[in-house]
Amino acid sequence: MTAVLLPSGLEELWALWEQHPTAMPYAGGTDLLVRLRKGLAQAPALICLERLKELQCIEERGPELFLGALCTHQELLEHPLLRGRLPVLAQALAVLGSPPIRHMGTLGGNLATASPAGDTLPPLYVLGAEVELCSPAGVRRLSLTDFIRGPGQVTLGPREIVGGVWVAPPSDSVRQHFEKVGLRKALAIAVVSLAALIDLTPQGVVRGARLAWGSLGPTVVRSPRAEQALLGGRLRLPELRAAADIVADEAAPIDDLRATAAYRREVAGNLLLRLAQYGGG
Amino acid sequence: MKLRFTLNGRPVELETPSDRRVVDLLREDLGLTGVKEGCGQGECGACTILVDGVSRLSCLMLAAQLTGSSITTIEGLAARGRLHPVQEAFVQQGAVQCGFCTPGMVLAAVDLLGRDPQPRREEIRDGLSGNLCRCTGYQKIVDAVEQAAQPPQPEEEP
Numbered sequence: 001m002t003a004v005l006l007p008s009g010l011e012e013l014w015a016l017w018e019q020h021p022t023a024m025p026y027a028g029g030t031d032l033l034v035r036l037r038k039g040l041a042q043a044p045a046l047i048c049l050e051r052l053k054e055l056q057c058i059e060e061r062g063p064e065l066f067l068g069a070l071c072t073h074q075e076l077l078e079h080p081l082l083r084g085r086l087p088v089l090a091q092a093l094a095v096l097g098s099p100p101i102r103h104m105g106t107l108g109g110n111l112a113t114a115s116p117a118g119d120t121l122p123p124l125y126v127l128g129a130e131v132e133l134c135s136p137a138g139v140r141r142l143s144l145t146d147f148i149r150g151p152g153q154v155t156l157g158p159r160e161i162v163g164g165v166w167v168a169p170p171s172d173s174v175r176q177h178f179e180k181v182g183l184r185k186a187l188a189i190a191v192v193s194l195a196a197l198i199d200l201t202p203q204g205v206v207r208g209a210r211l212a213w214g215s216l217g218p219t220v221v222r223s224p225r226a227e228q229a230l231l232g233g234r235l236r237l238p239e240l241r242a243a244a245d246i247v248a249d250e251a252a253p254i255d256d257l258r259a260t261a262a263y264r265r266e267v268a269g270n271l272l273l274r275l276a277q278y279g280g281g
Numbered sequence: 282m283k284l285r286f287t288l289n290g291r292p293v294e295l296e297t298p299s300d301r302r303v304v305d306l307l308r309e310d311l312g313l314t315g316v317k318e319g320c321g322q323g324e325c326g327a328c329t330i331l332v333d334g335v336s337r338l339s340c341l342m343l344a345a346q347l348t349g350s351s352i353t354t355i356e357g358l359a360a361r362g363r364l365h366p367v368q369e370a371f372v373q374q375g376a377v378q379c380g381f382c383t384p385g386m387v388l389a390a391v392d393l394l395g396r397d398p399q400p401r402r403e404e405i406r407d408g409l410s411g412n413l414c415r416c417t418g419y420q421k422i423v424d425a426v427e428q429a430a431q432p433p434q435p436e437e438e439p
């Protein structure tokens with residue numbers, strides 16, 4: 001039998017972890033409990049984090065928003081700050097898994113899983129999010145790039161957990177966009193997804209572009225060349241097609257049971273064409 | 282561990298391994314066989330229960346997580362011998378064939394209508410998208426939820 005512990009606050013968590021040093025943490029369990037049952041992971045003891053009060057808040061703190069790691073996807077999705085200020089993340093959460101998966105799965109769990117198809121990752125990359133880590137020694141902040149080191153690999157010290165995410169919401173001139181292509185509408189792991197932040201002048205000229213793709217490589221894929229190509233132009237099909245060609249050319253996706261590499265390459269580029277909807281003609 | 286929670290309105294106290302899957306605890310230890318296990322990995326929704334009113338999957342929860350919470354299974358939905366309006370609508374619309382998905386579907390619909398009392402058809406489909414049915418083709422299920430969501434009759438002008 002595996003002991004399952006259920007601390008209701010951080011102090012209790014650190015005390016329990018001291019007594020059970022090999023215990024593995026989980027939150028919604030939508031990833032870990034599946035892997036344990038399939039024998040893909042082993043845990044001598046489990047600590048369920050879902051009742052950690054301190055890490056369930058969504059708050060404005062100065063110029064930034066703090067999103068607690070133990071917020072479920074549904075709690076984030078229903079929060080006005082998220083819909084209003086971070087629609088790129090809200091759009092991704094709206095198509096993550098299914099309603100019950102969103103009621104259980106957490107932001108911290110999605111980050112710590114570091115799946116190439118993790119739906120919150122492309123939005124958090126374009127937003128320049130930072131990850132807050134908590135341990136008995138205190139709190140530290142890492143960029144998302146430093147936190148996620150590879151597929152399924154994250155920077156977490158012993159007895160350290162993800163406490164939350166810090167994001168500075170983009171200004172109102174920035175269009176926020178997310179789209180995921182899957183094999184069906186619900187419960188679909190991304191074949192390819194795109195998160196985009198496009199800053200437009202009042203005349204509709206692109207003065208900033210941040211793009212990130214999910215499921216196109218082992219971790220989130222960026223394309224500085226495609227971003228560069230959009231600068232100074234408008235969001236019209238010819239300009240977008242040029243950027244799409246760059247991405248399709250650069251990307252080195254994999255073949256798997258969901259799609260071929262060639263298909264992923266093409267979709268990754270074509271997803272950019274959707275940005276024409278913000279071009280106003 | 283000693284586990285205390287509320288089950289279909291009644292307080293329960295029992296001794297159980299803390300890592301017992303909630304679906305097994307409910308079905309095998311407590312005899313609530315309306316909770317079904319289909320896939321055992323979060324894909325089908327047959328094991329749906331309400332935890333403090335929110336639909337969750339009992340195949341991906343461990344007993345310790347029930348501590349202090351209030352659980353509703355399909356067995357607890359009918360109040361004082363009267364079917365819940367969603368159950369009633371399932372019966373009237375013929376939304377049940379083999380019935381395996383039905384408890385999960387009904388509980389998912391109850392959660393959905395709690396959040397959004399008048400969903401559009403498309404929103405009903407989204408709200409039930411975590412529940413698979415191999416028999417009905419979903420039309421009648423969506424019809425049933427639509428019926429249960431009927432707006433209350435407008436008040437007569439005096």
Ligand SMILES: Cc1cc2nc3c(=O)[nH]c(=O)nc-3n(C[C@H](O)[C@H](O)[C@H](O)COP(=O)(O)OP(=O)(O)OC[C@H]3O[C@@H](n4cnc5c(N)ncnc54)[C@H](O)[C@@H]3O)c2cc1C
Pocket residue numbers: 024025026027028029030031032033034049069070095096097098101104105106107108109110111112113117118119120156160161162163187188189190322323324
């Ligand atoms: C049917 C199904 C469909 C799914 N669909 C999608 C999808 O469309 N998109 C998608 O992105 N994901 C999907 N997932 C994967 C999963 O639901 C998400 O990644 C979810 O966000 C995981 O969160 P969790 O809290 O359930 O993680 P858990 O399973 O609780 O934990 C996962 C891992 O993260 C670690 N962990 C969890 N929380 C913390 C923390 N705060 N600090 C440190 N480590 C932590 C755990 O130790 C474990 O290793 C799906 C899963 C299922 C079963």
Ligand code: FES
Pocket residue numbers: 317318319320321322323324325326327328329338339340341
């Ligand atoms: S049995 Fe739980 S989702 Fe299929």
Ligand code: FES
Pocket residue numbers: 376377378379380381382383413414415416417
């Ligand atoms: S009625 Fe048979 S699975 Fe839905």
